[in-house]
Amino acid sequence: xxxxxxxxxxxxxxxxxxxxxxxxxxxxxxxxxxxxxxxxxxxxxxxxxxxxxxxxxxxxxxxxxxxxxxxxxxxxxxxxxxxxxxxxxxxxxxxxxxxxxxxxxxxxxxxxxxxxxxxxxxxxxx
Amino acid sequence: xxxxxxxxxxxxxxxxxxxxxxxxxxxxxxxxxxxxxxxxxxxxxxxxxxxxxxxxxxxxxxxxxxxxxxxxxxxxxxxxxxxxxxxxxxxxxxxxxxxxxxxxxxxxxxxxxxxxxxxxxxxxxxxxxxxxxxxxxxxxxxxxxxxxxxxxxxxxxxxxxxxxxxxxxxxxxxxxxxxxxxxxxxxxxxxxxxxxxxxxxxxxxxxxxxxxxxxxxxxxxxxxxxxxxxxxxxxxxxxxxxxxxxxxxxxxxxxxxxxxxxxxxxxxxxxxxxxxxxxxxxxxxxxxxxxxxxxxxxxxxxxxxxxxxxxxxxxxxxxxxxxxxxxxxxxxxxxxxxxxxxxxxxxxxxxxxxxxxxxxxxxxxxxxxxxxxxxxxxxxxxxxxxxxxxxxxxxxxxxxxxxxxxxxxxxxxxxxxxxxxxxxxxxxxxxxxxxxxxx
Numbered sequence: 001x002x003x004x005x006x007x008x009x010x011x012x013x014x015x016x017x018x019x020x021x022x023x024x025x026x027x028x029x030x031x032x033x034x035x036x037x038x039x040x041x042x043x044x045x046x047x048x049x050x051x052x053x054x055x056x057x058x059x060x061x062x063x064x065x066x067x068x069x070x071x072x073x074x075x076x077x078x079x080x081x082x083x084x085x086x087x088x089x090x091x092x093x094x095x096x097x098x099x100x101x102x103x104x105x106x107x108x109x110x111x112x113x114x115x116x117x118x119x120x121x122x123x124x125x126x
Numbered sequence: 127x128x129x130x131x132x133x134x135x136x137x138x139x140x141x142x143x144x145x146x147x148x149x150x151x152x153x154x155x156x157x158x159x160x161x162x163x164x165x166x167x168x169x170x171x172x173x174x175x176x177x178x179x180x181x182x183x184x185x186x187x188x189x190x191x192x193x194x195x196x197x198x199x200x201x202x203x204x205x206x207x208x209x210x211x212x213x214x215x216x217x218x219x220x221x222x223x224x225x226x227x228x229x230x231x232x233x234x235x236x237x238x239x240x241x242x243x244x245x246x247x248x249x250x251x252x253x254x255x256x257x258x259x260x261x262x263x264x265x266x267x268x269x270x271x272x273x274x275x276x277x278x279x280x281x282x283x284x285x286x287x288x289x290x291x292x293x294x295x296x297x298x299x300x301x302x303x304x305x306x307x308x309x310x311x312x313x314x315x316x317x318x319x320x321x322x323x324x325x326x327x328x329x330x331x332x333x334x335x336x337x338x339x340x341x342x343x344x345x346x347x348x349x350x351x352x353x354x355x356x357x358x359x360x361x362x363x364x365x366x367x368x369x370x371x372x373x374x375x376x377x378x379x380x381x382x383x384x385x386x387x388x389x390x391x392x393x394x395x396x397x398x399x400x401x402x403x404x405x406x407x408x409x410x411x412x413x414x415x416x417x418x419x420x421x422x423x424x425x426x427x428x429x430x431x432x433x434x435x436x437x438x439x440x441x442x443x444x445x446x447x448x449x450x451x452x453x454x455x456x457x458x459x460x461x462x463x464x465x466x467x468x469x470x471x472x473x474x475x476x477x478x479x480x481x482x483x484x485x486x487x488x489x490x491x492x493x494x495x496x497x498x499x500x501x502x503x504x505x506x507x508x509x510x511x512x513x514x515x516x517x518x519x520x521x522x523x524x525x526x527x528x529x530x531x532x533x534x535x536x537x538x539x540x541x542x543x544x545x546x547x548x549x550x551x552x553x554x555x556x557x558x559x560x561x562x563x564x565x
Contacts, residue, residue, distance in 0.1 A: 043476065044510075045469045045470070045472045045473040045476060045507070045510055045514075046469055046510060046513055046514070046517075048468065048469050048472040049465045049466050049468060049469025049470075049472070049514075049517075050465065050469075052464065052465045052468040052469065053461060053462065053464075053465035056461050056464055056465060057461060087513075102513075102517055103516075103517060103520055106462050106517065106520065106521060106524070107520070107524055109458045109461070109462060110455070110458055110459060110462065110521065110524040110525060110528050111524065111528055111531075112451070112454055112455075112458070112528070114458075115454075115458075
């Protein structure tokens with residue numbers, strides 16, 4: 001069974017997966033539920049850093065701790081394949097759209113594209 | 127007036143103790159004022175001579191040296207034209223004679239009036255070999271002094287004192303310069319030692335218990351060498367940029383140079399990535415930097431927000447849009463730094479918890495599996511250090527690139543020069559500090 005790609009991922013090409021629709025669908029559902037969504041692991045220090053970054057900007061992100069989720073493992077694997085990275089967390093979605101891991105988030109903050117994105121998603125007000 | 131005996135071996139007898147005026151010239155010329163002034167010149171042969179004597183001085187200084195080498199032998203000391211009693215401090219260099227000379231000073235000057243007397247004496251003592259200077263027992267026969275002569279005496283005394291002061295000042299200056307040269311040499315030596323030691327990965331500061339760990343691994347050594355090479359190339363590029371800026375080259379040429387420096391910066395971040403993979407602790411420790419740089423280091427490198435603060439006043443004039451861009455950049459880099467710092471704190475806290483966990487202690491249960499388990503967890507946490515260093519370097523790189531994007535070519539050139547100068551001075555400060563005299 002092939003995963004039906006949803007447009008929310010934008011330019012990302014989702015890999016074809018067999019019988020793995022659930023995790024990614026879940027991720028997509030969770031991601032579009034709030035303006036800023038962070039997938040994290042409670043013991044991960046880089047996740048802690050990214051949370052502090054958003055809080056420092058005055059944003060209130062929705063955080064899903066995968067190690068506290070019953071299907072956390074599946075979600076982690078799904079995220080890993082989504083990112084094409086060895087580490088699943090932290091991952092940030094803004095306005096339902098995938099932004100990326102810490103390096104992408106920080107790069108977009110430095111080049112000034114993060115704040116407009118947050119405002120557009122309604123996570124930041126002037 | 128100090129006695130010559132107070133001096134350390136006078137280096138230049140010939141210069142200092144030129145008795146020529148007395149010996150050669152003074153004898154011939156009117157044996158009064160001239161001669162007496164010459165006495166004053168004993169210490170400072172080159173100064174304040176009467177013109178006619180000055181000439182002789184130069185000619186005869188060597189002669190005098192020869193003469194006074196064995197001071198006393200053939201001085202026809204009377205020919206020194208000294209009023210007797212004017213303890214002339216002569217040839218301190220002839221050690222044997224040091225003790226024989228009285229302080230030349232007041233007494234000498236005061237005897238000015240005796241010249242006419244002594245001149246006569248000199249004539250008569252011409253054939254005497256052993257008097258005067260040698261024995262330092264020149265006695266003034268009479269003491270009548272007119273007021274006019276008193277004035278002259280004071281003037282002469284002042285002159286003599288000035289000369290003495292000038293000479294001392296010259297000696298001090300010479301000593302100071304020598305000390306400076308010595309310090310400079312020492313500084314260069316220390317720098318070289320430091321560089322060498324750093325390349326060998328040896329901890330410079332302090333002695334740690336884990337001496338074995340402090341010897342650099344191959345990774346550390348390789349990185350240090352890479353960094354040294356990178357720094358050299360960086361200085362070269364910066365110098366080229368500075369020349370270009372100062373000679374007001376066109377924008378196109380300047381852009382090429384600026385782009386060159388920027389891509390060279392990319393190179394160091396690439397090198398740091400490689401170095402971190404082989405020895406993350408070496409990179410984080412900052413042992414590859416100078417002490418001052420290390421002190422103010424943040425997560426294995428410079429602080430982007432700090433650099434922007436340095437540039438704040440140096441980039442004018444800025445358009446409003448540029449100003450806003452720079453302000454935003456400063457704010458966002460500051461926020462990113464804070465976030466990463468807090469992440470590092472969380473990491474340390476987490477490690478503390480892991481390592482201080484109960485099951486790690488040598489308890490009765492002695493649960494090795496638990497111990498190994500906790501250690502494995504701790505190892506996992508340590509592994510994230512590389513990620514933090516990587517993120518910090520990314521932050522630095524992106525801040526530089528964004529700054530480059532906001533500024534014009536000329537502004538960017540100036541910014542790069544300012545940054546480089548700051549780093550260079552910080553490094554120089556290290557060297558100065560290391561070479562400072564310790565009391």
